[in-house]
Amino acid sequence: MARESFAIGGVRVRAGASRSVELPLTRLVTGGDVGIPVQVVHGREPGPVVWVNAAIHGDEVVGVEVIRRVLQQVSAKTLRGTLVAVPVVNVLGFMTGDRYLPDRRDLNRSFPGSARGSLASRIAHLFMTEVVAKCELGIDLHTAADRRANLPQVRADLDDPETRRLALAFGAPVAMHAALRDGSLRQAARGAGARVLLYEAGEALRFDDEPIETGVAGVLRVLSALDMLVEELDLPGPEDESDALPVTLVSRASGWVRARGSGVLQLDVHLGDLVEEGRRLGGISDTLGRRVRLVHADRAGIVVGLNRAPLVNIGDAVIHIAAIDEEQSGHIADERPLTARRWGGV
Template sequence: MTTEFKDNITILGETIPLGTSKEINFNIAKLHTATKIEVPVIIERSKKPGPTILFTAGLHGDEINGIDIVRQLISRGINKPKRGSIICMPILNVFGFLNSSRVFPDGRDLNRVFPGSENGSLASRVAYTLMTEIIADVDLIIDFHTGGASRFNAAQIRIVHDNPELKALADVFSPPFILYSKNITKSFRNACSQLNKPILLYEGGKSFFVDNTISKIGVEGVKRILTHFEMLNSKHKVTPSKTTPVYVEKSKWIRATASGMFKAKVAINSKISVGDVVGQITDPYGKIHHAVKSKLEGYVINVNEASLVYQGDALFHITTQLKH
C-alpha cells in the first residue's frame, strides 16, 4: 500500500477534499418506466491524510449477508475514520438486489465481466464505471460475499499465493479460515489485482440470509484492519480474535451418492475424520436411509443446507491440505 496519500480524491468525477462527508449517486441505468436506478457511494474523509479503503458488497444481488456487514459499518459510524478515507458501497448489483437475483437483468454475472466496457452490456458498463471512476484513488478494497444458493460458507478470507501484503492483511483481519485461491478471469478481484490494488475477498453465510455470527466476524475484521492503519475512531473498541486463522491450501467436496431428503449431521467449522457420518439422505416414504460418510479428513468450510438434494450435489466442502 502506498505511503503517499492525496489531499483530494476523485470519485465519479467529483473532487472530494479532506474532512468531507459525501454521498454520491452511482447512476447505473433506468427502469423500463424511466425511473432512475442509483447506487449511493458513501464517502467519509478525515481531516488527517491516510489510506483510502473501499468496502463493497452485493456484487451478486442475492448476497445479503455482505450487504448487512457494510450496512453496519455505516449505521454504527465505523466508516468515519480518524485519519484517511473510507468509501462504502453496500450494493453493487442493485438490479439483482431488487429482483432477488444473483445476476443482472441482461443475465450476466457482474463478477465475470470485469474490467468491463464503456459500450458493452449493462453489467459490463457498471464494471467499467466502477473500475475507472472509483478504484483509481483507492489503496485497499475489501469485498464481501456469501455462499451461493443454500450452501453456507464458513467465514473466510480468500487471497492469492505469494503476496506477502495480502497475507499480512488477512492475518490482521483474522477470520477462522484463510483460503489460497487463484483470481478468476474477469472477476472484480482479478481486475483490482491487475491494477496493483490489494483486495481481500470475504466469504461467509449463504444467499438470501443474514447470519449474525458471520456479520459480527466481518465487522470485527474490518475494525482490526482500520486499527492496523490507525484509522478506527477511538469510540469503537476492537475485539481481539480468539482463534488463529487456519490457512487452507486445498479442499474437496463431499457429494451426494443418492437423491432424496438431506440432513447434515456436522456443523460448519467442525473437524471431521475419515469414516465419520456427516449427513443422512432419506426418501419421503421412510424406506431409504442412506448415511453420508466422509472419505476426507479436515475442517468443514461449507455445508449445503438444502432439504432436497440430487445425486452428485455438493454437500460439504472439506479442507484437505493446510498450510503450516
Template sequence: MTYNQKKSITILGKDINVGESRELSFGVANLHTSSSVDVPVIVERSKKPGPVVLFTAGIHGDEVNGVEIVRQIIAKGINKPKRGTIICMPVINVFGFVNLERQFPDGRDLNRVFPGSSKGSLASRVAHKLMKEIIPDVDFILDFHTGGSGRFNAPQIRLIKDKPDLDDFAHVFNAPFVLYSKNIKKTFRNACTKLGKPILLYEGGKSFHIDAQVTNTGVNGAKRILKHFDMLSSKFKTTTPKISPVFINNSRWQRANFSGMFKPSAKISSKVNKGDVLGNITDPYGKLNHFVKASHSGYIINVNESPIVYQGDALFHITTKLK
C-alpha cells in the same frame, strides 16, 4: 503499504477534499419503467492523511449478508475515519438486489465482466464505471460476498497465494479460515489485482439469508483492518480472537451417492476425521437411510443446507491440505 496522500481525491467525477463527507450517486441506467436507480456511494474523509479504503458488497444481488455488513459499518459510524478516507458501496448490483437475483437484468454475472466496457452490456458498463471512476484513488479494498443459494460458507477470507502482504492483511482481519484461491478471469478481484490494488474477498453464510455470526465476523474484521491502518475511531474497540486463522491450500467437495432428503449433522467450521458421520440421506417412504461419512479428514468450510439433493450434488466442502 504506500497510500494516496492527495488532498483531493476524485470519485465519480467529483473532487472531494480532506475533511469532507459526501454521498454520491453511482447511476448507470434507469429501470424499464424510466424510474431512476441511484446507488449511494458514501465517502468519509478525515482531515488527517491516510489510506483510502473501499468497502464493497452486493456484486451479486442475492448476497444480502455482505450488504448487511457494510450497512452496519455505516450505521455504527465505523466508516468515519480517524485518518484517511473510507468509501462504502453497500449494493453494487442494485438491479439484482431489488429482485433478489444474482445476475443483472441482461442475464450477466457482474463478477465475470470486469474490467468492463463503456459500450458493452449493462453489467459491463457498471464494471467499467466502478473501475474508472472509483478504484483509481483507492489503496485497499474489502469485498464482501456470500455463499450460493442453499450452501452455507464458513466465514473465510479468499486471496491469491504468494502475496505476503495479503497474508498479513488476512491475519489482521482474523476470519476463522483463509482459503487460497486463484483469481478468476474478469472478476472484480482479478481486475483490482492487475492494477496493484490489495484486495481481500470475504465469504460467509448463504444467499437470501442474514446470519448474525457471519456479519459480526465481517464487521469485526473490517474494524481490525481499519485499526491496522490507524484509521479506526478511538470510540471503537477491537478484540483479537484467541485462535488464529486456519490457512487452507486445498479443499474438496464431498458429493451425494444417492438422491433423497438430506439432513446434515456435522457443523460448519468443525474438524472431522475420515469415517465420521456427517449427515444422512433418506427417501420419503422410509426405505432408504444412507449415512454420509467423511471421505477424508479436514475442516468443513461449506455445508449444503438444501433439504432435497440429487446424486452427485455437493454436500460438504472439506479441506484437504493446510498451509
C-alpha cells in the same frame, strides 16, 4: 497544508468530510434513473485509500449490513486515509432479490468490463474506473449461493505477504488461499494493482448475526492494521481464550463432498466442525425413510460450507471441507481430536 479533496462521480469530497455520492448507472423502462450508492469517508490525515463493497450478487445481503455498521464506527474527523463504501454494486439484482442482472449475467464474471458492452460489462467498467482505480485495497463481501451456507472465511492470495498479513488481521475463522477467477472483481482489481480480500459468510437473502458481526469486526481490524483508525478497537472475542481455536486457520486446498445418490439429505455436521477423513457426515434417504447412501468426509479439515437444500441429486455438492495447514492441524490434533472441536455459534 490541507489534504486534497477526493474526486468521485463528478463531485469532490473535502478532507475531514463524509459524503454520499450516486454513480449514474442506467434508466429503467419506467423512466426512473438508477445509480450505485457510494459513501466516501475522506479523512483529514493522509493514509491508505480502501474500498469495501457488497452485493455484487444481488441476493447476498449480509455485506450490506456489515457496511452499514462499519460506517457507524468510522469518522472522517479521525480517519487516516479514505474509505469508499459501496453497499450495493448490483443495484438491479438487489431490488429484486436476484443473484444476477436482468440479462442473467453474473456481474462477478464480467470484470473489468467495457463502457460499450452489456449492462453487466458497463457496471463492471464503472466500478473499476470510479472505485478500484482510486484505491489500493478492496474488501469484497459475499455470502454463499442460494440454498447454501458459508462459515465466515477470507479468500485471498496468501502467497503475497501483505495480503496474507491483512487476511489474518481480519480474524475470520478461516483464511483460504484462492486462485483468481476469470472475470472476477478480485482478478481485475489485482491486474489494476490493488490487493483484495474476499469475505464469504452466511446465506443468501438472510441476515445472520455471526457472519455480520465477524464481518464488521474484520473490516475494522483491517483498517486498524493499515493504521487508518486512531481509536483502539474494542471487539468481542471468544469467551474462553484457553479453549479457542487459533484466531485464523489457514487452508490452501478445499473441496466439496458430492452426493453419491439422490434423495432427502440429512446432515450430521455443522459449519465449523473439524472432521477427520472418512468420518460420517450424514446420509441420503428416500421419501419413505430408507437410507440410500451415507456421506463421508473425503479429507480431514474444517467444514466451511453446507448445502441447505433438503433434496439432492447425485453429483450435487453437499459439504465443503477446507484442509488445514499441516502445522496448525498437528497442533489442534495434539490438543483435542478434530471431531471434538468446532467454532461455536455458527
